[in-house]
Amino acid sequence: MNQYLVTAYDHTDEGALQRRMNVRPHHLDGAKTLKENGNYVLGGAMLNEEGNMIGSVMILQFENEEALNAWKQSEPYITQGIWETVDVKPFRVANIG
Secondary structure, eight states, X not given: OEEEEEEEEEOOSTTHHHHHHHHHHHHHHHHHHHHHTTOEEEEEXXXXXXXXXXXXXXXXXXXXXXXXXXXXXXXXXXXTTOEEEEEEXXXXXXXXX
16 A cells, blocks of 8 residues: 655634534544544644644555545545645655564
């Protein structure tokens, strides 16, 4: 499988955090499905100095670019406009053990 590092930053307007919190259950449901399907490696929220979520980092894996693009088209943080920027780079988890 091809692995990808997803780095995404939320919008920064006054209502951004509340919009994220409203959509978060749908995002987490999607992450659970990714994990069940073997596509989720690792993920979590980036935090600001106050401890508020301001973005996300995920390591995902897919068989091909089409599957990656299908995820992008269904990810709630993308479709609902939570993430302002999304950067996806090829990645390889180090095999150290």
